[in-house]
Amino acid sequence: MPVSTPAARAAAPAPSPSDTAMPQDFGALLRQDPEIGGILLAETARQSSTLQLIAAENFTSPAVLAALGSPLVNKYAEGYPGARYHGGCEQADAVERAAVRRAMSLFGAEHANVQPHSGSSAVLAAYAALLRPGDTVLAMGLPYGGHLTHGAPGNFSGRWFDFAGYGVDPDSGLIDYAQVRALARARRPKAIVCGSISYPRHPDYEQFRDIADEAGAYLIADAAHPMGLIAGGAAPSPVPYADVVCATTHKVLRGPRGGMILCGVELSERIDRAVFPFTQGGAQMHTVAAKAVAFGEAATPGYTVYAHRVVAHARVLAAALEAEGFEITTGGTDTHIVVADPAPLGVDGRAARERLMAAGMVLDTCALPYGDARGLRLGTAAVTTQGMDEDDMARIAVLFGAAVRDEGDAGLLRAEVRGLAERNPPYAG
Numbered sequence: 001m002p003v004s005t006p007a008a009r010a011a012a013p014a015p016s017p018s019d020t021a022m023p024q025d026f027g028a029l030l031r032q033d034p035e036i037g038g039i040l041l042a043e044t045a046r047q048s049s050t051l052q053l054i055a056a057e058n059f060t061s062p063a064v065l066a067a068l069g070s071p072l073v074n075k076y077a078e079g080y081p082g083a084r085y086h087g088g089c090e091q092a093d094a095v096e097r098a099a100v101r102r103a104m105s106l107f108g109a110e111h112a113n114v115q116p117h118s119g120s121s122a123v124l125a126a127y128a129a130l131l132r133p134g135d136t137v138l139a140m141g142l143p144y145g146g147h148l149t150h151g152a153p154g155n156f157s158g159r160w161f162d163f164a165g166y167g168v169d170p171d172s173g174l175i176d177y178a179q180v181r182a183l184a185r186a187r188r189p190k191a192i193v194c195g196s197i198s199y200p201r202h203p204d205y206e207q208f209r210d211i212a213d214e215a216g217a218y219l220i221a222d223a224a225h226p227m228g229l230i231a232g233g234a235a236p237s238p239v240p241y242a243d244v245v246c247a248t249t250h251k252v253l254r255g256p257r258g259g260m261i262l263c264g265v266e267l268s269e270r271i272d273r274a275v276f277p278f279t280q281g282g283a284q285m286h287t288v289a290a291k292a293v294a295f296g297e298a299a300t301p302g303y304t305v306y307a308h309r310v311v312a313h314a315r316v317l318a319a320a321l322e323a324e325g326f327e328i329t330t331g332g333t334d335t336h337i338v339v340a341d342p343a344p345l346g347v348d349g350r351a352a353r354e355r356l357m358a359a360g361m362v363l364d365t366c367a368l369p370y371g372d373a374r375g376l377r378l379g380t381a382a383v384t385t386q387g388m389d390e391d392d393m394a395r396i397a398v399l400f401g402a403a404v405r406d407e408g409d410a411g412l413l414r415a416e417v418r419g420l421a422e423r424n425p426p427y428a429g
C-alpha cells in the first residue's frame with residue numbers, strides 16, 4: 001500500500017507495489033539473454049536499495065506493469081476507437097474507450113486523448129492544435145522552472161515558436177502575476193502556458209485564465225507534475241480554467257510512461273487530429289491499457305489518501321531540510337516538490353548532488369529563481385508509494401544534511417540510506 005496506517009490500508013482496495021509480489025519473472029529472460037536480463041535485475045536492485053527522490057518518478061503497481069507487459073504491445077491501432085486503419089482492433093478499441101472514459105471521469109473533463117507517447121508529445125500536439133509556426137507563446141522562463149517544451153532553444157518549441165518567458169519574484173520565489181499580465185499585454189501571445197518542472201506551489205489558474213482572456217490567448221495548463229495530486233484531490237484542477245490540459249501519466253499519477261490531453265468538446269477534434277495523424281502514428285495500446293489501469297487505481301479512496309500524504313510528506317521534508325540549514329525556495333511547498341538551495345551549507349548544487357548520490361539518495365539539480373547557482377529538486381511521490389511515513393521524511397532530511405556537509409562516515413551513511421529503502425520495498429519478493 002502507498003500508505004502505512006491500518007485505517008488507510010482498509011480504505012484502499014487497489015493493489016500497490018509494496019504489498020504485492022513483483023509480477024515479473026526474470027528467469028526466462030535471464031536464461032535467454034543474460035546481458036539484458038542482468039541489467040534489468042540490477043536496475044530493480046538499484047531502485048530498491050537507494051532512495052528515489054527524483055520528483056518526476058514513482059513506482060507503478062504490479063497491475064500497471066502487467067498491462068505494459070501484455071500482448072496488446074503487438075497490436076497496431078492507428079486512428080481512434082471505431083475508426084481504425086487496421087483490422088482486429090476490437091480489444092484495442094475497448095481498452096482505449098475505457099481509458100478515455102476513466103480519464104474524463106477522474107478529472108471531470110469533456111474530452112480526453114490518451115494516446116500521446118509522452119508529456120512532450122502531449123504539449124507538441126496541443127501547440128499543433130492551437131498554433132501556427134512563428135506564433136508567440138508566453139510560458140514560464142526556463143531559468144525559473146519552465147520545461148524544455150516551453151521554449152528551450154534545442155527543443156521544437158524554441159525553434160518553431162516565438163516564446164516569451166515570465167519569471168518569479170526573486171524574494172518570494174512566487175509567480176509575479178503582474179509581470180505575466182504586463183508581458184501578455186505587450187506581446188499579445190496566441191497561447192499562455194502555465195505549469196513547471198520545479199515550481200513547488202500551485203499556479204493560480206483563475207488568474208491565468210483572466211490574463212489569457214484579456215490577451216485573447218488560449219490557456220494551456222501543462223500539469224505533467226501535479227496531475228496525480230489533482231486526481232487525488234490534493235491540488236486544484238486546471239480543467240475548469242484551461243482550454244487544454246497536458247499531462248504525463250507517470251509522475252505522481254503513478255501510471256506508465258506516457259502523456260494525455262484533456263479539453264472541452266469544442267477543441268476535441270482539433271486535439272485528436274493533432275495527436276494522430278499530425279504528430280504521431282499508431283498509439284501504444286499496451287501503454288493505453290496501463291493508463292486505464294492507473295486511472296482506475298487513482299479513482300480509489302486509497303489513492304486520495306496517498307495524494308494527500310505525498311503533499312504532507314513534502315511539507316515535513318521542506319521544514320526538516322530548512323532546519324538542516326538549506327534554503328527552501330518559496331519557503332515551503334504545496335505539492336510533492338521541494339527545491340532546496342545548499343548554498344548556506346557552503347556547497348554548490350552540483351557538488352551536493354554528487355555527495356547525495358554517493359550516499360544513495362537519487363535526485364536532480366534544478367534552476368533556482370535567483371542567480372545562476374543550481375538547487376536540489378526533490379519529490380516525495382516514490383518514497384510515499386513505498387510506504388514511508390513522516391518520521392522517515394524527517395530522517396531523510398538529517399541524512400541529506402550529513403551527506404551534503406560530508407559529515408561522518410560515508411559507509412555508515414550509505415548503509416543507513418540502504419536500510420531505510422530496504423525496510424520499505426517498492427516491490428515485495
Ligand SMILES: *Cc1c(COP(=O)(O)O)cnc(C)c1O
Nearest residue numbers: 118119120147196197222224225
Ligand atoms: C515531465 C514534464 C513534461 C514532459 O514529459 P516527458 O514525458 O518527459 O516528455 C512536460 N512538461 C512538464 C511541465 C513536465 O514536468
